């Protein structure tokens with residue numbers, strides 16, 4: 001079973017704000033606890049920098065991470081997300097600086113995001129800040145290392161491919177180690193024991209610290225964890241998609257694996273970015289929601305019931321909808337960490353404020369009952385993407 005005692009190198013990352021607090025307290029000649037109390041009563045920004053940490057398997061991180069999933073836009077210098085937001089590379093770098101300086105420690109990206117571009121931006125942004133973060137990235141798609149094109153067959157977790165990808169990632173990320181390397185999707189051609197065996201070798205070589213799986217089958221998790229303790233599972237989880245509650249979260253609890261939620265804001269839906277009549281663009285770049293059944297014109301009006309509920313709770317708690325959505329995730333288990341994506345510094349500040357938002361047990365019960373009464377219509381993902389979730393790796397020969 002995964003030990004909860006290994007906090008070694010990540011403690012560098014998570015202790016930095018604490019050291020900052022102690023140093024500031026010493027400079028001001030006040031007790032750290034007094035400074036901490038003043039800080040938490042002050043702005044969210046300040047409290048984020050000294051906020052509580054939470055366990056994520058063997059790691060400790062700030063409760064809200066940052067997702068860095070960007071690709072090249074059609075105009076030179078423009079960087080776009082998977083939806084409708086765009087900015088430029090210097091702004092992306094400033095956003096990461098802002099996040100880390102405000103206390104964020106978990107930075108998530110992937111080889112496939114761009115491909116390569118997101119890792120390059122993260123690598124550049126983390127120069128001088130590398131030791132303050134837990135750097136999480138992913139491998140697993142069959143991407144040509146030069147052209148960035150995905151090869152037919154799409155997935156590739158063969159040992160020699162993993163080793164080559166990690167070398168390229170270390171260069172792009174401008175670092176000597178990856179803190180958490182996640183298999184983006186289970187490869188139905190490669191036994192998980194071979195994958196984890198390769199990751200174990202890379203851990204021994206000091207190139208990785210921990211590993212995780214994204215959207216894996218349950219038996220694959222058990223087999224992987226038996227081969228080498230897994231740090232995290234990264235699955236979609238939010239008020240919009242509660243699939244992990246049935247079996248994945250209980251398995252994480254049983255095995256001591258941390259849980260990272262992707263699309264914790266329901267692809268912007270829960271944060272108020274979608275209306276009943278929203279239509280998503282398919283050109284020049286496709287907004288992923290344009291091909292996702294739960295955002296189709298015929299189901300959106302009914303699904304807006306969830307947006308209304310989140311907005312009502314935001315008013316009640318004097319918070320933003322994004323904060324309610326993220327704080328609800330944080331309230332589920334102490335080892336759950338969302339990684340909202342954003343291109344907007346004001347949104348980033350709001351999202352970090354979720355770490356301060358609490359629900360009383362009575363509020364939790366009321367909110368859960370209201371959520372339980374809403375039935376989301378339309379499938380979570382386009383069929384071809386959904387096929388890659390919950391896959392079991394083939395048996396060891």
Ligand SMILES: NC(=O)c1ccc[n+]([C@@H]2O[C@H](COP(=O)([O-])OP(=O)(O)OC[C@H]3O[C@@H](n4cnc5c(N)ncnc54)[C@H](OP(=O)(O)O)[C@@H]3O)[C@@H](O)[C@H]2O)c1
Nearest residue numbers: 067069262263264265266267268271322340341342343347
């Ligand atoms: N493992 C996997 O397979 C997988 C799959 C998908 C994503 N991920 C990871 O998960 C991360 C987050 O997921 P995601 O980006 O798909 O979805 P998300 O975090 O649920 O939503 C992102 C969207 O919400 C908007 N937003 C963020 N904060 C907001 C705020 N405070 N107010 C209003 N709108 C706000 C963003 O627009 P603005 O830019 O305007 O803020 C963006 O359109 C990704 O960056 C990536 O690292 C992993």
